[in-house]
Amino acid sequence: MSAAPRSPGRLARLLDSDIAYSFLHSPVALPSALVALLCIGGALLAPWIAPHDPFDLAGLNLLDAFTPPVFMPEGRLGFLLGTDDQGRDLLSTIMHGARISLLVGFSAVLFAMTLGVAIGLLAGYVGGSLDAVLMRIADIKLTFPTILIALLIDGVVRAALPRELHDRVALPVVIFSIGFANWVQFARTVRGSTLVEKNKEYVQAARVIGLHPLRIMASHVLPNVLGPVLVIATLNLGFAILAEATLSFLGVGVPPTQPSLGTLIRIGNDFLFSGEWWITVFPGLALVTMVLSINLLGDWLRDALNPKLR
C-alpha cells in the first residue's frame, strides 16, 4: 500500500516497503513468524513427517502405553515426547491434532470474515433501516460471550440430529459456531470504512455510469476496506484456535475420531492424578506456543499497519 511505483522487480519493491522494514527490524515479528511457521508447517505436513501414524491401529502396541518422554529415566528414543494411554506416540498425535486445530481455526475465521464483511458492506453501503436492523442484531450478539454462543449452537445441533449423523457433521458445526460467534467485529469495522468510502468520488462515478450496487460494493468498495480486515483476521485466528480447544476440552467440539489439541488435553486430563503429566502438558504447550506466536504476529501487524504509530 505504501510502496512507491518504481521500476525494480516485485521482490525488490517488497523488500523496500515499510512493512518489510518493520518486519525485519521488530524484535518480536521475525521470531514469532518463525515459530508460527514451524507450528503450521509441522501440522500441515504431519501425515508425511510425523514419526508414527497414530491412527494406524495395526502400528499400535498397548505395551508402549504410558512411556514417559525421552529425557526421563524410563523414556525411549522412539517416542520423543512419550506415549498416551493407548501407546500412541505423543509427538505424532500432537502434530495431527494441531492440523485439526488449524483447520477449524482457519475455516472459522474465513467464515466469520465472509459473513462479517458481507454484512458490514451491506449495512454501510445501503444504510437506512437495513443498517439499523443489522447493527442492532450485532449489538445483541455482542451481549453474549463467544464461548456461550458456540456451546448453544452445538447443543441445539446435538439435540436436533441423531447421534451418528451428528458425529459426521461435528466438524462443520464447530466451524460454524465459532465463526458465527465472531462476525460482529468484522462487520463493524467494514461498515465504518464503507461509510467513509461510499462518499468518495470513485464510488459516485461508478454509480453515475449506472453500475449495479452489488457490483460497486464487490469490486469498488471492497478492495478499499480490506486492510483492517486482515489484521482482525490474524488476531482472530489465535482466538478461534483457543475457542475450538475450549469446546473440545468441554467435550462438545470435534468428534473423538479426529482429536484436536483440545481433545488431547481433555484425554490427558484423566491421567493427571496418576502421574502421567506429559499426556496433558505437551499438547497444552503446543497449543500455547502456536497461539502465542500467532497473537504476537497479529499485534505486530496491527501496529505496523497503523499509520498513527509510525
Add this chain to the structure above:
Amino acid sequence: MFIYILSRIGQAVPVILTVTFIAFAMFAYVGDPVTIMLGQDYTEEQRQALIEALGLDQPFFVQYARFVANAVRGEFGLSYRLGRPVLSLIAERLPATLELSLVAAALALLVGVPMGVFTGLYRESWLSRAFLVFSLVGVSLPTFLIGILLILVFAVILGWLPSFGRGEVVVFGWWSTGLLTASGLKALILPSITLGLFQMTLIMRLVRAEMLEVLRTDYIKFARARGLSNRAVHFGHALKNTLVPVITITGLQLGAIVAFAIVTETVFQWPGMGLLFIQSVGYADIPVMSAYLMLIALMFVSINLIVDLLYYAVDPRLRVDRGRLGRTGV
C-alpha cells in the same frame, strides 16, 4: 436522569425479548419434547393428553406468550435428564457459581489494579516488564489449561490444595456458602485464580494505559506544581480518574466471568450452574439449556444497565451533557 434510565431500559427490552424467543424456539422445535417425556411405551391417548397439557396444539404466538408468562413465574419445565423442575436445579447451583465468580472478580480487581498502577508509574523497572510479559502469557493461555496446570502443581505435585469440589458448605435457607469453612475456602483458591487470571491481566493493562494517559495531563502537572506529595498525586488525582473505564470493563467482564465459569467448573468439578449447563448440552437437555440462556441474558442485561448507571454516577461530565440534551429535547 429519568429519561436516561428509561432509554437504557428501552434498549434492554428487545434484547430480552429476542433471547426469550430463541429460547422458546429451541424449546418448541428442537427435538420432540413429547416423545422424550413419554419414554419408550405410550398409547396414543397419553400422547394427545400430554400434547394438550403442554399446550403444543395451540397457535404459535399463544405458545410463545404462555412460555414467557411461565418463565416470568420461574416455571421452566422439567429437565429431560434429571426429571426435576429446572428452577430448583438452577437454584441449587446458583450460589456456587455466584460465589466463585464474585471471588474471582474481587481477586482480579484487588491484584490487577495495583499491578496496573505500578506498571503505569514505573514503566522502565524490570518488575513492570515482568508483569507485562506475564499478562501476555495470561491472554494466550486458555482458561482450562491454567486450571489443569494449577491442579498439576498445587494438587498433584505439592498436594497443598484440593483439586475438585467445593469442600464443606454451610447452608442458610436456600443459599449454601463455602466461605465459612476452612475446607470450603481452600477449595475456592485454585478455581478463583483460574477464573480471575484473564480478567486480572485485562484490568492491569487497562489501568496501565489509563494511568499513562492521565499522568500526561495538565492537572497532574498542576497538582505537582502545588507541591502535593507523590502519594496524593498518584492516588488522589491520577488513579481516581482512571476508575471510570475500569468500572465499565469490570462490570461488563462480570458477565464474561459467569460465562467462563462453565470452563472452570468443568475443570474443577465445581457444582455450579456452568457444570449443569455443560452436562445439559451433552444430553441435549433443552429445558435446562433454554432456562440457563434466559437467566444469563437477564444477568447480562442487568449488569449492563447497572454499569451504565454507575458510569453516570461516577462521571459528572456525562451528567451535564445528558442534562443539556434532555433540555433541548434531543
